């Protein structure tokens with residue numbers, strides 16, 4: 001039986017040294033994790049693409065990931081289709097699994113711009129844990145401030161242009177209700193961590209982009 005113990009000890013040593021190498025490599029890298037926060041229609045997607053391009057970060061839109069699954073008719077897509085079409089939130093469990101595979105896929109990223117994630121306190125806490133395991137953290141949360149009338153106007157316009165089935169008036173109302181009930185409370189969570197900043201989200205795309213870039217404390 002002694003050989004089993006020795007083998008296990010060796011495997012354990014190899015595994016811990018590999019884990020510590022991964023953690024050391026990761027912690028040496030100055031990875032920047034930015035959350036673009038705000039209600040549906042605030043312009044997170046548009047601005048996240050521009051920010052990711054400028055800083056060479058990876059743009060993660062959970063809405064885009066889920067829409068692609070629905071479009072391809074995968075088992076996950078079939079599971080979430082009706083929830084999304086009703087303007088409700090997909091379960092935290094599924095979102096956390098999605099984020100885990102995102103981190104595995106982008107092991108060498110210099111940074112992430114999260115767009116549409118986290119949307120619940122549970123997701124925010126899980127994101128902290130995932131980043132903490134890699135010796136990283138959320139560096140900043142930038143919130144795009146847009147009043148509700150403007151949001152509804154923008155979402156209805158987008159529905160016409162892109163034919164999104166979750167942008168009918170009824171569903172838009174639902175999406176805003178979900179935002180106020182589950183996502184808006186995250187402002188307080190990030191305020192308490194001292195990493196939350198509000199940015200005016202109305203005006204020209206480039207002007208808003210400039211305000212966001214100025215607010216990023218790299």
Ligand code: AMP
Pocket residue numbers: 040062063064066083084085087088089090091095115116117118119120123166175
């Ligand atoms: P979005 O494009 O970010 O507005 O997301 C579109 C829809 O995808 C949302 O209305 C939700 O049904 C779902 N979704 C996207 N991200 C999340 C998330 N972090 N948590 C739960 N549901 C999400």
